[in-house]
Amino acid sequence: MPGRRDQSIGTRVLVLHTTADDYASPKCWTYSELVRDTTRTANMLSRLGVQRDTVVAYVLPNLPETHFVVWGGEAVGIVCAINPLLESDAIGELLNASGASVLITLAPHPGIDLWPKVQAILHKLASLRRVGGDAVRKRSDGIVIIDPEKARGRKDIVKSCPYKAIVWNEELQVPQTWIFDAHLLDQGWQHPRCEQVCPARLRDGQARRCRHGGKGLT
Numbered sequence: 001m002p003g004r005r006d007q008s009i010g011t012r013v014l015v016l017h018t019t020a021d022d023y024a025s026p027k028c029w030t031y032s033e034l035v036r037d038t039t040r041t042a043n044m045l046s047r048l049g050v051q052r053d054t055v056v057a058y059v060l061p062n063l064p065e066t067h068f069v070v071w072g073g074e075a076v077g078i079v080c081a082i083n084p085l086l087e088s089d090a091i092g093e094l095l096n097a098s099g100a101s102v103l104i105t106l107a108p109h110p111g112i113d114l115w116p117k118v119q120a121i122l123h124k125l126a127s128l129r130r131v132g133g134d135a136v137r138k139r140s141d142g143i144v145i146i147d148p149e150k151a152r153g154r155k156d157i158v159k160s161c162p163y164k165a166i167v168w169n170e171e172l173q174v175p176q177t178w179i180f181d182a183h184l185l186d187q188g189w190q191h192p193r194c195e196q197v198c199p200a201r202l203r204d205g206q207a208r209r210c211r212h213g214g215k216g217l218t
Helices: 031-047 064-076 088-098 114-119 156-160 182-186 193-197 204-211
Strands: 014-016 027-029 055-059 078-081 102-105 136-138 144-146 167-169 174-176
Touching: 014 064, 027 031, 031 064, 055 064, 055 088, 055 114, 064 078, 078 088, 088 114, 102 114, 144 174
Parallel strands: 055 078, 055 102
Antiparallel strands: 014 027, 136 144, 167 174
């Protein structure tokens, strides 16, 4: 809700009531705190490579963090708001139409379907490079990379994959998936090792469809 001026509490610009019972003691942001968190968000996006012509999309409910994303995103790039009540396909169409490179949404949480809806369409988003906190990202060639440090302890990432292609490494406490020999492709290889040794002579796209239940990643 909008903030107001009150002699007892100073100037408030953002007020969050988490429940009706907490109405008397909400979480508040002053103007200086809003500027601080907006600047932090802008700096984070800048470190992710966001520039003046980069589209940052968000699929979020009305939260204080949503305001940080809107204003922080506009400070460094272009912001695209997407209604969180839309279904997966509609969200995907808007993301593709906007050419979004970065997507910010909620992490997996019981009773909230935003992450499953987004996860289900990641393979359809050609321009998307960064998702959320960047624990999981998709390269321009469609290969999905999981950052082992940022994803440590994140069992939810395993459950979020629509192709069941992510497994949990209990010893390392990280989610893992096959990266299609991305490190070799980066060195100039034209095809992953699996294609070169496959007795069925599967091409790269066929290998991906084989690995992901016929649906592929690109």
